[in-house]
Amino acid sequence: MIRQQISIKYALVSGLLSILLLFPIVSQAQQTLEQLNQALRYSRYSRISPKILPVKESDRTFVLQMPVEKIEENIEFGVYNFSYGILSSFQEPITAQNMINLTEEDLVRETDFHFYFEKKVTIPEEQEMAFALFRATDTRQGDEYYYHADLISPFVFGYPDFWAYYGDNIPFDQNFIVKNDAVEFRGSTTAMLHKFHYPASFDVPLPPMEIRPAAVPREVTVNYQGDFLLNTPKKFEEDGYFLIQSDTNSTKGMMLRTVHDAFPKVKDYDEMVEMVVYISTRKEHESLNAAEDAKIALDQYWIGLTKDEDQAKKLIREYFKQIEFANILFTDFKEGWKTDRGMVYTVMGPPNEVSFKLNGEIWSYLVANSNSKITFTFARVKNILTPNYYILNRSRSLQPEWFKSITLWRNGQMAF
Incomplete structure (x- = not known):
């Protein structure tokens, strides 16, 4: 018993x-795209950076180009588990059934800087929306890296049937290109591409608590620069951004912004003066702009903030490291640091939590010595140049924490 x-x-x-x-x-198993915390996507300490670059073969067939940049040196393939899948919405559960594992045999190419996968997918006719999701899991500590891309959604005007490639045959996985550098465009459905140049420059965005609308240019200059052959290297020599199309009557194309050869780092002292606007008073910034010698003025500015030379050097390193990451992460037709997300990233640092919805992106920061969070919401805006254009929902309620962060910067106490 x-x-x-x-x-x-x-x-x-x-x-x-x-x-x-x-x-x-x-x-x-029941986690959804909307519930994922994708903070590692913007971390300063990420070991890899995955992307999905769709190329359209037909209305419902896409080639998913999936390059994974190796940020950590000497990464062996087996350190990560890779998988991808197609979801019909941001609310569809991510399960073992809709995520396909990628093995070393699936590698199209491996270089010193990338793992590269490529898969063709066809979306069923009855499916109204489709989103590709890539996942990389670090087997050492369980970190999960995600990247998603709309294939069919209201925010996609269409993907091109060509793409640009580096010299090592890896797809071009950024939106900016150094002036006079060359990339090779490849495609299978046409022999010629068309090049449009937009010689635009942009103002610094308004701060998060400024609710008046930003000025909008009444017209945008665009110069058609003719056509060029596929499968030949192409250089971009002018300042501004470019739209490359195979069909000038369509909305499909690839956007590239030209940048100086120091980018994403700072080019010179004049550019430094422009960039410190986020943590300066109006009077300080006007004084810097009016200075005859930008270097001397900046030296005095940094020392004036910290009252200590070593602290000033540390502050300069941290601030412009933030600018560098903002440029890498958020450059579109604007330089990354001039976008709304780049501005918030520069001042507030990498967010603790990042979540995506179909129509927006939400960043959360933990408030020191508190159980509360401060949240920045970015509305997704339809844009012919990029499906990833976001504008901050500005609010006066953001002012207290924004000013606290600026004060920390000015005291040399901001560190990530």
């Missing part, structure tokens, strides 16, 4: 343990 009671107890405990062990699996 005692043995039977023990046996029953053991069975109950064993069953309870089985149920408890099941919960994390079920919870993970």
